[in-house]
Amino acid sequence: MTTRRLAVWGDPIAHSKSPTLHGAAIRVLGLDWEYGRREVDADGFSAALRGLDDSWRGLSLTMPLKEQAFRAAQTHDRHAELTGAVNTLLLNAAPSGFNTDVGGIIDAFAENEVTGAARARILGAGATAASALVAVAEMGAHSIDVRARRPERTQTLRALGERLGVEVTVCGFADQIGPVDVTVATLPGGAVLERTAAFAEHGGILLDVAYAPWPSALAEAWTTEHVISGVAMLLHQAVRQVRVFVHGDPVDELDDEATVLAAMRTALREPAPS
Incomplete structure (x- = not known):
């Protein structure tokens, strides 16, 4: 058997x-699988994908491949459909695309006994922000405050909020800061905000998707409430990926x-091994 x-x-x-x-996960499940890594840039993605044989699961x-993977997936x-991003491809005759980052954020909060939030804030408007927006909306947030260095470039997040039926306001980092229940920071780990103390004071529980270096500058300043490391999101999105690779479904739990x-x-x- 291959x-x-x-x-x-x-x-x-x-x-x-x-x-x-x-x-x-593979060792515990007793599977005859191997999992490696490969440096592939956006320009080389299509050719690399075409070069895979039938041994690839x-x-x-x-x-920077999540948008390219979205376009490559046939389902x-x-x-994934909401965010336009795929972080998991199940390779078969018709490649299937999944976004497990959304569930990873929800599971990271749930692991820390946070299962709902009426008001949420997202720091940053990059690729992970769309997944964070969907996650907090599914946790019950009806009001989502997005903070971006360039608010004029957040049309996709505004449109996503309309589609989800939630109120999305987009402001700069220097604008007035009101209270929220949870904050999801999607900024690089080394990012420093001029008004970190104000965001911490009014930000509720923080999930910082960054985990290297840890604690991030933001997490170090977040002294008013609980802080969740991005390692929790990383772990739980990976569990959902394993479900996809085993069962073809990110919500079908493993044995x-x-x-x-x-x-x-x-x-x-x-x-980690070298």
């Missing part, structure tokens, strides 16, 4: 923890998923 192959693609990719996470995609799950999750969590704390 070993099934999986990998994470992106540029850069050497820092990725996906091989560590997925390798731990799926791909995890990171920046999309709801989260003995608690053991799989524990092994993946332990692997994150261990030095």
Whole structure:
């Protein structure tokens, strides 16, 4: 029997923890699969995808490939369709695209006993912001405050809010700051905000998708409420990816998923193999 192959693609990719996470899950599940990594940029994505043979089961995609993967998929799950981003490709006759980042954000909050939020704030308007917006909307947020350095370039987030039936306001970082229940920061880990103290004071519980370096500058300043590291999102989106690779469905739980999750969590704390 041919070993099934999986990998994470992106540029850069050497820092990725996906091989560590997925390798731990594969060992617990006893699968004859291997999971690697490959540096692929946006220009090279289509050719690299065409070059895969039938031994390939799926791909995890990171920046800057999520939009290219969306276009390559012939079917999309709801989260991918809403965000226009695919971070998981199930390779078959008709490649299927999934966005597990949305569920990863929801699961990261739930793990920390946060299952609902009426008001939310998203810091940043890059690729992850759309996933964050869908996530907090599904958690019950009816009012979402998006903070962007260039508010005029956030039309897609405004349109997404209209589609989801939630109120999305877009402001600059220097504008007035009101209270919210949760904040999702989608900024680079080293980003420093001039008004961090005000965002922390009125920001509720923080999920910072950044995890390297940790704590981020934002997390260090967030002293008023609980702070959730991006490692939690990374872990839970990866569990949903494993579900896709095993069952073809990000919500179909794995056999003995608690053991799989524990092994993946332990692997994150261990030095990654070179």
